[in-house]
C-alpha cells in the first residue's frame with residue numbers, strides 16, 4: 142500500500158467553512174414550517190456528528206435520528222454464534238474485518254474465542270484472506286464477510302480471484318446487507334404499541350461510500366413513493382453540514398428530491414463494473430434478521446447456486462444452529478436503530494452497558510449510536 | 523549459513539554461559555556486573571525510585587528504533603517521569619529459538635547506546651531460550667532503579683489552573699508500528715519517537731522548572747494520560763484540538779485506518795502539568811531536542827466536568843476525549 146499524504150481531508154474540516162455552513166443552515170431554517178427529523182442511515186455519519194459536535198451547531202428545529210447503519214451493529218447474535226462456532230472447529234482459520242471480533246454473540250465474541258485458542262484473524266482487506274489460505278494449505282480458511290454495498294465488491298473480488306487461482310481451502314460465510322431495504326422497512330413498519338414510525342423520519346442522509354458502488358439511484362423511491370427527500374453525503378463534517386443544508390433548503394422550497402452532496406465520487410449510476418461482479422456471484426436472500434429490527438425481506442445477499450460449494454453455511458450446516466436468539470431484555474438497540482429512542486434513554490446506558498462491557502451491539506461497534514454517545518458525551522444538551 | 527540461536531544456548535551449561543559472555547557481558551561490562559555474583563550489590567541511593575516493564579513489540583526492528591532501544595527508554599523514562607535519574611537496570615531476555623545471532627547483537631548494541639544516554643548501567647540479567655513459537659522473536663523485561671533529583675512531582679500535585687504541555691508531536695510510535703506491520707510504504711519517512719527522556723527532564727530541572735506532574739504517553743497515548751490525570755484528581759482537563767501537534771504522516775495513517783492520534787502510543791513524548799508562568803521557558807528548553815520544536819501548550823486544568831477530558835474544536839463545539847478502549851482495530855469501511 143502506498144500513502145499519498147496530500148492533506149485529503151483538510152478542506153473538509155476547515156473551521157471557517159463549517160462555521161459558514163452552520164450560519165447558512167440557521168438562516169435557511171428560519172423558513173421551516175415545522176421541525177425536521179433527519180435520519181442518518183449510516184453509523185459513519187452518527188460518528189461524524191458526535192465526534193465533531195455538529196448537533197451543537199444546529200438550530201433546535203433540526204434533529205438527527207440515528208439509523209441502523211452499521212453492519213456490525215445489526216449483526217444478530219445467531220450470526221455471530223455461527224462465526225464463533227466455525228472458529229472453534231479444528232483446523233479452521235476464521236478471518237474477518239475490524240470491529241466484528243468484539244461483538245458478543247450468545248457464546249461470547251470472536252475475541253473470546255481467540256483467547257481460548259481459536260485461530261481468528263482480522264484483516265484490513267478481504268484479499269488478505271487469500272494470502273492466509275495460500276499460506277495454510279492444510280487448514281480451512283473461512284472468510285466471515287460483513288458490510289453494506291461498500292464492502293460487497295471486495296468480497297466478490299476475493300471469491301473471483303480465489304476461483305481463478307484454484308484455491309480450494311477458502312470458504313465464505315456471507316453477511317452482506319443492503320441499505321434501501323432497511324430504509325423501506327423503517328418507514329413501512331408499524332408497531333402496535335407505538336403510533337407509527339412513519340411520522341418520525343422526515344428525510345434521510347445517505348452514506349456516500351455505499352453510493353460510490355451502488356449509485357445514488359438506489360434511493361430514488363424515497364422521494365418519489367414515500368415523500369422523503371434523500372441527500373447522499375460524505376463523511377467529513379463539511380460534507381454532513383452541507384448535506385443538512387441541502388435538505389433544509391428542499392423543505393423550505395417545498396421540494397422533495399434525491400440529491401448528491403458528495404459529487405467528488407458519487408454518481409447516479411455508481412460503479413457498474415462492481416455491480417456486475419456482485420450480480421455474478423451474489424443473489425438476494427429471502428429474509429435476513431437484523432439485530433433489533435427483526436427479519437427484513439431481501440435485505441441481504443447470499444452466494445449464488447454456482448458457488449454453493451464455497452458457502453460455509455451449507456458446508457457446515459450440521460453444526461450451525463438456526464434458532465433465533467432474543468436480545469438482552471433491557472437493551473433498546475431495536476428502538477435506537479429505528480430512530481425511536483436515543484441511547485441515553487436506555488436504562489443501562491453507561492452503567493451496565495459500556496464499550497468495554499457492551500450488552501447490545503450499538504455499544505460494541507465504535508460507530509454504534511450508544512458507543513458514540515458514550516464516548517463523546519453531548520455537552521450542550 | 524546464518525548463525526541462529528539454538529535451544530542449547532539456553533541450557534544453563536557451557537553454551538549458555540558462552541552466549542551470555544560473548545554477547546551480553548562484552549557489551550554491558552561494568553564493575554558490578556563483572557563480579558558475576560547472584561545479586562548485584564548497589565551503593566545506597568538518596569531517594570530511590572524503582573520500576574519495571576516488559577517489551578513485546580512486533581516487528582523487533584521498526585523505523586526509529588528496535589526492541590532493545592525501547593526496553594531501555596521505556597524503563598528509564600518511567601524513572602525520569604518521577605524526576606528520577608536512571609542509575610541501575612536489570613535486563614531479562616526470552617529468546618525464541620532460531621533468532622538470528624546478528625539481530626541479537628544489533629539489539630544488544632542499541633541497549634548499550636541508550637544506556638549511555640541515560641547514564642545508567644546493567645547490573646543484573648537473565649537469558650532464556652524457548653522453543654520456536656513460544657514467543658515472537660524476543661521478549662525483554664527491564665527493571666530500573668533511579669535517584670530522584672527533586673520531590674513534589676506526582677499526579678496529586680496537579681491543580682486547577684495548571685497548563686498542559688506536550689513535549690512534541692504525538693502518535694508516532696503507534697503509527698510507525700502499524701505501518702511497519704501492515705507493510706505500508708510511506709512516502710515521507712515516518713519514524714517512531716522512541717527516545718530517552720531523562721535528558722529533557724534534567725534540562726528542565728536544571729533551569730529551575732518544577733513541573734507538577736510528568737507522564738510519558740505510552741500505550742493509550744495522550745488520551746489515556748489526560749484521562750488518568752482528570753480521573754485521579756476529579757478535575758476537568760480542557761484541551762484545544764487545534765493545538766495538539768500531529769505530523770502529516772501520522773494524520774494520514776489515522777485517516778486511513780480510522781484511528782485518533784490521541785489514542786496512539788508514543789515512546790518518547792511526554793505530557794506535563796505545570797504552572798502556566800513556566801510554559802514559555804519550558805517550550806524554549808524543549809526546542810533543543812528532536813521534535814521539540816513541535817512542543818505545545820495544549821490546554822489547561824479546570825473544574826467544569828470533574829473527572830473528564832473536554833476537547834474544544836476550532837469551530838466552537840465541545841466533546842469528551844474518552845479513554846481508549848480495547849484493541850485498536852481499523853474501521854470496516
Ligand code: SF4
Pocket residue numbers: 183184185186210211212213289348508853854855
Ligand atoms: S462500518 Fe462504519 S462506515 Fe461502515 S457502514 Fe458501518 S457505520 Fe458505516
Ligand code: SF4
Pocket residue numbers: 471472473474477484487488489490491494495499500501502503504505511
Ligand atoms: S446502551 Fe447498551 S443495552 Fe442500551 S441500547 Fe445501547 S447497546 Fe443496548
